[in-house]
Amino acid sequence: MEVIVHRGINQIGGCITEIATSKSRVLIDFGQNLPDGEGNIEDSFANLDAINELTKNIDAIFYTHYHGDHLGLFQLVPDSVPQYIGAIAKKVALCKHRRLVFIKGREELSKKEIEKLESMYSFEAKQKIKIGNIKVTPYLVSHSAYDAYMFLIEANGLLILHTGDFRGHGYLSKGLLPTIEKLILNKGRIDFLITEGTMLSRLDEKVRHENELKREVIELMKQYKNVFVLCSSTDMERLATFHTANKEIKDRPFVCDDFQKSVLEIFSKSAGKISPLFDFKEPYTFWKENSKLIKWIQDKGCCMLVRPTEKFNNYTNHLLPLLEKENTILIYSMWKEYINPKSKHCNKRYLGFVQQFPSIRKIHTSGHASADCLAEVCNLVNPTKGIIPIHSEKSAYYQKLPIKEELKSKIIIESARTKNIIIIEIKK
Numbered sequence: 001m002e003v004i005v006h007r008g009i010n011q012i013g014g015c016i017t018e019i020a021t022s023k024s025r026v027l028i029d030f031g032q033n034l035p036d037g038e039g040n041i042e043d044s045f046a047n048l049d050a051i052n053e054l055t056k057n058i059d060a061i062f063y064t065h066y067h068g069d070h071l072g073l074f075q076l077v078p079d080s081v082p083q084y085i086g087a088i089a090k091k092v093a094l095c096k097h098r099r100l101v102f103i104k105g106r107e108e109l110s111k112k113e114i115e116k117l118e119s120m121y122s123f124e125a126k127q128k129i130k131i132g133n134i135k136v137t138p139y140l141v142s143h144s145a146y147d148a149y150m151f152l153i154e155a156n157g158l159l160i161l162h163t164g165d166f167r168g169h170g171y172l173s174k175g176l177l178p179t180i181e182k183l184i185l186n187k188g189r190i191d192f193l194i195t196e197g198t199m200l201s202r203l204d205e206k207v208r209h210e211n212e213l214k215r216e217v218i219e220l221m222k223q224y225k226n227v228f229v230l231c232s233s234t235d236m237e238r239l240a241t242f243h244t245a246n247k248e249i250k251d252r253p254f255v256c257d258d259f260q261k262s263v264l265e266i267f268s269k270s271a272g273k274i275s276p277l278f279d280f281k282e283p284y285t286f287w288k289e290n291s292k293l294i295k296w297i298q299d300k301g302c303c304m305l306v307r308p309t310e311k312f313n314n315y316t317n318h319l320l321p322l323l324e325k326e327n328t329i330l331i332y333s334m335w336k337e338y339i340n341p342k343s344k345h346c347n348k349r350y351l352g353f354v355q356q357f358p359s360i361r362k363i364h365t366s367g368h369a370s371a372d373c374l375a376e377v378c379n380l381v382n383p384t385k386g387i388i389p390i391h392s393e394k395s396a397y398y399q400k401l402p403i404k405e406e407l408k409s410k411i412i413i414e415s416a417r418t419k420n421i422i423i424i425e426i427k428k
Contacts, residue, residue, distance in 0.1 A: 032072025144367025
């Protein structure tokens with residue numbers, strides 16, 4: 001049996017992990033490298049020759065969630081290779097790509113992406129999927145993408161847990177440890193744990209629970225009449241934080257554009273049936289000619305979801321002059337480095353967009369597991385043979401976590417061989 005980390009041991013994003021027996025081979029995630037601050041992507045895998053070589057013996061690809069650094073190469077995969085993604089994640093990805101088709105010069109690419117997504121197989125939590133002699137079972141986790149999963153892989157008498165991206169401080173995180181303890185470990189001892197380590201390069205970054213963010217947002221909304229919010233359009237839990245906080249302010253509309261409304265409808269029809277926290281009701285759709293809504297905003301204020309795009313620049317150029325500056329604020333709820341002019345990750349489009357607002361407040365928490373949460377998961381899973389860190393710029397820092405000493409000796413960040421298993425790292 002082989003575990004091949006094609007990419008991810010010493011980088012965040014672009015994740016590709018292969019698990020293979022003599023009879024079957026599957027990939028977990030097929031992500032594209034993250035863009036630089038200018039939006040450019042360098043990726044040696046993003047061409048048909050490389051993709052065909054990488055997938056020529058692959059029987060299926062499973063995606064942990066819909067972020068581009070895990071899903072981004074899906075459209076290059078040959079039609080002969082089945083691709084699997086969560087049922088709601090598929091709907092969100094389709095919603096996004098059906099919108100991208102309107103970008104000039106992108107029509108043919110978007111059409112191909114939509115066809116690929118539509119042909120994907122979808123799965124639900126705890127559904128067992130057999131690919132030859134490999135069995136894959138998904139389990140729901142909290143992440144900054146809804147319908148994200150960890151996978152239990154069973155093959156050749158071995159159990160491998162691939163966590164994907166996850167966290168312990170979201171609304172849905174209360175199920176993390178019970179899921180591992182009661183549903184996954186109930187299948188037997190885990191042999192290998194393949195797990196993320198994004199926050200290992202940011203050990204000084206404070207991680208706060210979504211509930212704490214919600215309390216801070218409520219207080220800010222009491223101070224400011226006009227609240228604009230820049231956060232991920234597909235982070236359901238963060239969107240729920242702002243939507244719930246806004247309900248505390250009487251008669252203040254929750255406003256977005258038609259794309260965001262479509263995403264919220266997907267969440268409301270799925271997670272909203274499980275918890276009222278994720279029922280976004282009917283948000284109000286903004287356009288410049290919507291004079292009734294604009295008058296309402298001028299009277300009562302608003303909580304308006306925005307994005308750093310040309311369309312929203314037009315919206316804010318029209319709306320901001322109509323509002324009182326002293327009562328207007330932007331809440332920036334994304335990674336701080338995107339708007340740090342001194343950072344290599346600075347995004348000029350984001351920076352220019354936020355600078356048009358009279359006041360800015362950063363209220364954010366990571367979509368990834370803290371160091372303490374990573375340690376807790378490692379100690380609970382307690383794999384018998386090895387821990388393989390991925391999605392991390394500091395994989396070696398797993399040695400610094402408060403995990404059992406015997407587990408520290410099982411951390412694998414280079415090629416290794418154990419009984420019946422070969423762990424291979426291919427650096428690209």
